[in-house]
Amino acid sequence: MKDLKSQASKSTTPGKGGLTPEIQSRIGHQLRAMYDDVVRQGVPDRFAELIKKLDAPGGSQNENGAGGSNDNNGRD
Amino acid sequence: MPLTNSLRDDILAAVPSLRAFAISLSGNADRADDLVQETLLRALANIDSFQPGSNLPAWLFTILRNLFRSDYRKRRREVEDAEGNYAKTLKTQPSQNAHLEFEEFRGALEKLPQDQREALILVGASGFSYEDAASICGCAVGTIKSRVNRARSKLAALLYVDGAEDFGPDETVRAVIGGSGG
Numbered sequence: 001m002k003d004l005k006s007q008a009s010k011s012t013t014p015g016k017g018g019l020t021p022e023i024q025s026r027i028g029h030q031l032r033a034m035y036d037d038v039v040r041q042g043v044p045d046r047f048a049e050l051i052k053k054l055d056a057p058g059g060s061q062n063e064n065g066a067g068g069s070n071d072n073n074g075r076d
Numbered sequence: 077m078p079l080t081n082s083l084r085d086d087i088l089a090a091v092p093s094l095r096a097f098a099i100s101l102s103g104n105a106d107r108a109d110d111l112v113q114e115t116l117l118r119a120l121a122n123i124d125s126f127q128p129g130s131n132l133p134a135w136l137f138t139i140l141r142n143l144f145r146s147d148y149r150k151r152r153r154e155v156e157d158a159e160g161n162y163a164k165t166l167k168t169q170p171s172q173n174a175h176l177e178f179e180e181f182r183g184a185l186e187k188l189p190q191d192q193r194e195a196l197i198l199v200g201a202s203g204f205s206y207e208d209a210a211s212i213c214g215c216a217v218g219t220i221k222s223r224v225n226r227a228r229s230k231l232a233a234l235l236y237v238d239g240a241e242d243f244g245p246d247e248t249v250r251a252v253i254g255g256s257g258g
Contacts, residue, residue: 023232028200030181035201038096044109047091047116051084054120 079123083132087119090133093202094140100197101144103186111147115140134208141194141212184234188227195223196231 019027094115098108118139119126126135185193191213198209199220206224210217 019228019232023236024228026236027228027231030178031185031196031201034178034182034185035093035096035100035197038099039092041092041095043088043091044095046109047112048088050113050116051088051120054079054117 079120083123083126086132087116087136090136091116093133094136097137097197097202098140098144100185100201101141101194103182111140111143114143118143131208133202134204134212137198137202137204138212138214145190180235181231184231187234188230192223192227192230195220196227199224200228 091112094112095108098111098115099105102108102111115136119136122139126132185196188196194213195209198204198212199206204212206217206220210220213220
């Protein structure tokens with residue numbers, strides 16, 4: 001761990017506004033990995049059903065779908 | 077415009093990235109899904125104000141971001157308590173070391189000021205242009221650029237200098253991406 005630390009500071013010390021390309025790309029990778037991890041979960045059923053229900057003619061009451069959000073929705 | 081089938085499909089197609097954005101902002105999967113649900117309801121209720129041909133994801137992200145901002149003010153303390161809890165909300169569990177690094181990254185991200193974090197996510201993860209990110213956040217393009225730069229610098233300082241024991245090889249990324257094929 002100590003070795004990594006000194007190694008890291010030596011090879012990739014970021015200046016005030018000047019990040020090394022290496023660090024920039026590392027941050028970019030981690031950011032996208034985190035984000036894509038969620039994206040890959042796809043569309044949860046609750047949202048697919050919500051939109052289907054609201055879309056269907058006469059189906060806009062969405063008894064279950066809107067849950068506790070009714071008070072905020074469409075009133076403002 | 078009216079809610080056509082194709083518009084509905086486009087809204088559905090945006091849900092996965094809306095969720096990813098919401099989780100990145102709130103650090104909590106349950107709250108994130110509530111935010112997404114509220115966003116969809118708002119969007120559908122106001123669908124007439126969507127301009128056909130304009131950027132639908134950007135429009136949806138703007139709604140979600142504004143909902144989060146008003147919610148955030150109410151719940152500031154909870155959000156601060158949520159630091160470090162993000163990893164528990166994830167379904168995938170990368171290998172132990174990679175998982176720790178991932179948590180470190182997440183923790184560092186949560187230490188960024190709100191403005192910087194959202195700018196970095198919109199540009200660096202959601203893939204919006206600086207112009208779209210500026211319009212989502214309601215600020216100038218130059219402001220977004222500087223927020224993104226400051227966010228990157230701060231992350232680098234948190235992860236790779238002060239906490240340099242977190243400076244691992246790309247294992248985290250590989251483990252987390254694992255099997256997606258790119």
